[in-house]
Amino acid sequence: MTEDGPKAVVSRARFDRERRARQEAESLLEDKARELYTANRRLMRESEAVRAALAETEELRAREAAALRQQSILSEAMAVFSGKTSAAEALQDFLNTLQRAFGVFDACYLQASGSEVRITASARPEHIGLGLPVPNSLIVRPRRLSTLQLIAPGKVFPGRITDYASTIIVPLNISGEAAGALLLGCLQTGSFTATDLRLLKRLAGLAAQSLTALRDTRRNALLVSLIEGQRWSWFFDQFYAAQRSGMGFLSRGKFHVWFAIIINFVRGHQAVG
Known part of the structure; x- marks a missing residue:
């Protein structure tokens, strides 16, 4: 019993240290996971904002092109009446x-x-x-x-x-x-x-x-x-x-x-x- 006592105490202390280390590691992983999740959500929102901005830019370009086309057709069509x-x-x-x-x-x-x-x-x-x-x-x-x-x-x-x-x-x-x-x-x-x-x-x-x-x-x-x-x-x-x-x-x-x-x-x- 005298021989088993110190071994049991040492094993228990080692077990506690390993458990605390594991808990700290798990806590650290959870923190990192939350950070990654938050960063990923932020990136998704930013990507969505970029896509929306690109879509809006393309729409503006399309409207500008349509307006230029309309103005060109108007000018060309009405010019035929000049001098007739x-x-x-x-x-x-x-x-x-x-x-x-x-x-x-x-x-x-x-x-x-x-x-x-x-x-x-x-x-x-x-x-x-x-x-x-x-x-x-x-x-x-x-x-x-x-x-x-x-x-x-x-x-x-x-x-x-x-x-x-x-x-x-x-x-x-x-x-x-x-x-x-x-x-x-x-x-x-x-x-x-x-x-x-x-x-x-x-x-x-x-x-x-x-x-x-x-x-x-x-x-x-x-x-x-x-x-x-x-x-x-x-x-x-x-x-x-x-x-x-x-x-x-x-x-x-x-x-x-x-x-x-x-x-x-x-x-x-x-x-x-």
């Missing part, structure tokens, strides 16, 4: 620009013709004059369609119009003329977005104003030409009548009379013109 004297010529150039800017198969102008809708102008010459088997209600409001067959199921469409997989339609009405609309047709599906619809609506409004102004300017110019032509026609009629009445040879006095008439006529022309 004919509304028909301006409309044709406008449609050609829309076809190129939107990257579509066709850009055309539709007008109501009786109970049907007809293509009166198009970026594709072979489509001009074609009638579409759709009701007039097609062109009264903006819309996005996958295909025109949704409006007129079972109908046969002329040309390549039956192949359109994406279509966008926006009214473009000119005062005093039949109801009209712009149509963009693409052979690929999902080609148009809500942004494209809003952009085309804006373009249609600006184009309607420009086309109306060109038409009215041309009409006014023709009216002025007609009035001026009538004035000069009246003057020459009076002159030739005087010649026929015996003024074939103008004396000095008669010349002064006719010269005064001419001067007064020119002054009146300048005042009105």
Whole structure:
């Protein structure tokens, strides 16, 4: 018993030391595990914040690119109306620009013709004059369609119009003329977005104003030409009548009379013109 006593005491002390060391090690491991867990959670939050920031940056870049694209299309499309004297010529150039800017198969102008809708102008010459088997209600409001067959199921469409997989339609009405609309047709599906619809609506409004102004300017110019032509026609009629009445040879006095008439006529022309 005397021999076993010290051994038992030594073993117990060693056991206690090992247990305390193990507990300290376990406590240290737990502390490190908590630190690692906390650090990992912090890294996850920071990574999520970085991903959100990157996504926001990409979204901002996409919006900026879309805004630049819209501004470019607006500038290019409206520039075609500058320097034009004919509304028909301006409309044709406008449609050609829309076809190129939107990257579509066709850009055309539709007008109501009786109970049907007809293509009166198009970026594709072979489509001009074609009638579409759709009701007039097609062109009264903006819309996005996958295909025109949704409006007129079972109908046969002329040309390549039956192949359109994406279509966008926006009214473009000119005062005093039949109801009209712009149509963009693409052979690929999902080609148009809500942004494209809003952009085309804006373009249609600006184009309607420009086309109306060109038409009215041309009409006014023709009216002025007609009035001026009538004035000069009246003057020459009076002159030739005087010649026929015996003024074939103008004396000095008669010349002064006719010269005064001419001067007064020119002054009146300048005042009105």
